[in-house]
Amino acid sequence: MINFFLSLKLSEADKRLIIAIFLIVILVFLIFGLLYDSVKLIMARQGKRVDALMNLIVSSGLIVSRKQFKKIAHHKSDVYFYKVTRVYVIILAIAGLLHLTYFLLMKYVAQMPLNIWDTQTGFATILPTFDWANIEMSEFFGVMLPSNWPPIINRPHFEVVAIGSYVIVPLYLACMIGGFFTILAYLARTLRIRKLATILFSADLSEKRIHDLGELADSENTEGINTPEKVTPAPEK
Amino acid sequence: MGNFFKKIGTGALVIILAPFGLVAFVLFAIYSVLKLIFLWFKAIGKFFVGEKLTDPLDIERQAAQIFEKEQLEKKKSVEKTADGKFAGATIHIYGTPTPQEAVTPSPKLDVIDEPITPKSIETAKVKNEDPLAVLLEVEKDD
Numbered sequence: 281m282i283n284f285f286l287s288l289k290l291s292e293a294d295k296r297l298i299i300a301i302f303l304i305v306i307l308v309f310l311i312f313g314l315l316y317d318s319v320k321l322i323m324a325r326q327g328k329r330v331d332a333l334m335n336l337i338v339s340s341g342l343i344v345s346r347k348q349f350k351k352i353a354h355h356k357s358d359v360y361f362y363k364v365t366r367v368y369v370i371i372l373a374i375a376g377l378l379h380l381t382y383f384l385l386m387k388y389v390a391q392m393p394l395n396i397w398d399t400q401t402g403f404a405t406i407l408p409t410f411d412w413a414n415i416e417m418s419e420f421f422g423v424m425l426p427s428n429w430p431p432i433i434n435r436p437h438f439e440v441v442a443i444g445s446y447v448i449v450p451l452y453l454a455c456m457i458g459g460f461f462t463i464l465a466y467l468a469r470t471l472r473i474r475k476l477a478t479i480l481f482s483a484d485l486s487e488k489r490i491h492d493l494g495e496l497a498d499s500e501n502t503e504g505i506n507t508p509e510k511v512t513p514a515p516e517k
Numbered sequence: 518m519g520n521f522f523k524k525i526g527t528g529a530l531v532i533i534l535a536p537f538g539l540v541a542f543v544l545f546a547i548y549s550v551l552k553l554i555f556l557w558f559k560a561i562g563k564f565f566v567g568e569k570l571t572d573p574l575d576i577e578r579q580a581a582q583i584f585e586k587e588q589l590e591k592k593k594s595v596e597k598t599a600d601g602k603f604a605g606a607t608i609h610i611y612g613t614p615t616p617q618e619a620v621t622p623s624p625k626l627d628v629i630d631e632p633i634t635p636k637s638i639e640t641a642k643v644k645n646e647d648p649l650a651v652l653l654e655v656e657k658d659d
Contacts, residue, residue: 306525308528309528309529310528311528312527312529313523313525313526313528313531314528315528316527316531317524336580336584337580340579340583340584341583342579342580358552361556362553362557362560362570362571365553369553463546463549466549467545
């Protein structure tokens with residue numbers, strides 16, 4: 281195996297290519313590392329909601345077992361999830377209703393095909409669309425790589441027939457993004473409940489000593505056992 | 518620099534474990550949707566009984582009562598301390614008017630702009646005193 285690597289003869293171009301690939305890989309790793317950190321931070325913040333929801337109950341001292349804590353915390357988290365998701369479900373229902381009305385109008389009144397995402401009657405009319413399939417390629421250190429921006433198929437423009445798409449698509453997108461973050465928050469809370477259940481009912485006895493008499497010497501004997509009485513000296517005459 | 522390499526290592530691990538994480542997240546998303554449907558039905562059921570899903574639990578009510586009680590006790594103890602705060606302190610009661618004094622107007626005093634002479638004192642006396650009493654006194658003197 282080692283002989284195989286030693287027998288390899290790399291040209292200057294190959295060496296450059298290897299360095300370029302290595303740098304790209306490092307960059308990709310770094311991006312994913314930063315992405316992981318941000319997701320972790322967001323989830324930690326979202327998980328803190330459990331602390332706020334359970335603060336009063338835990339502070340009052342009514343929670344006596346881990347099972348009870350988990351049950352109540354999960355219930356509170358579920359109700360909070362329901363409360364937040366309810367908003368998105370209502371938006372989704374409105375968007376669906378609008379979509380249906382728009383579809384019926386386009387089909388039976390305007391008699392035009394409807395696709396809310398395309399570049400003819402859809403939301404993509406106001407977005408630049410690139411022709412990625414026909415992108416200009418060049419040989420770069422022996423590898424075919426994109427060498428220019430792809431040609432533009434659609435330049436952003438306003439279409440009257442696509443006006444319904446401009447309303448419906450943002451509503452769908454808001455529901456998708458909001459739904460994703462709500463589920464992520466629900467997951468974060470579930471994980472936080474598990475963590476809190478462990479922390480709240482854990483005890484550290486490593487500093488405790490059963491036969492430690494050190495504290496006894498300092499403690500005040502209030503029982504009166506074997507305690508010599510304090511005699512006040514008689515006043516001098 | 519160490520942090521930089523740590524980030525890169527984390528990134529590599531994330532890429533390796535991403536498919537598993539993605540599968541786990543999708544499964545959890547399916548569970549969430551099912552849970553939401555279940556909660557929706559539960560809320561509908563509670564609605565017909567006259568309750569709400571978002572209503573506080575019994576344990577929450579108990580906790581709130583305990584909290585309220587504690588707050589009340591705290592408030593009471595603070596009031597007690599405020600009552601006994603000036604015990605033993607010297608209070609200048611003549612410096613500030615008592616509430617009764619503040620309400621009743623002080624007797625109006627006549628201001629004499631003239632220089633004080635035995636005669637003026639006599640006049641002032643006459644001015645202030647009851648004329649009938651003065652007359653009786655004069656008669657007595659006579």
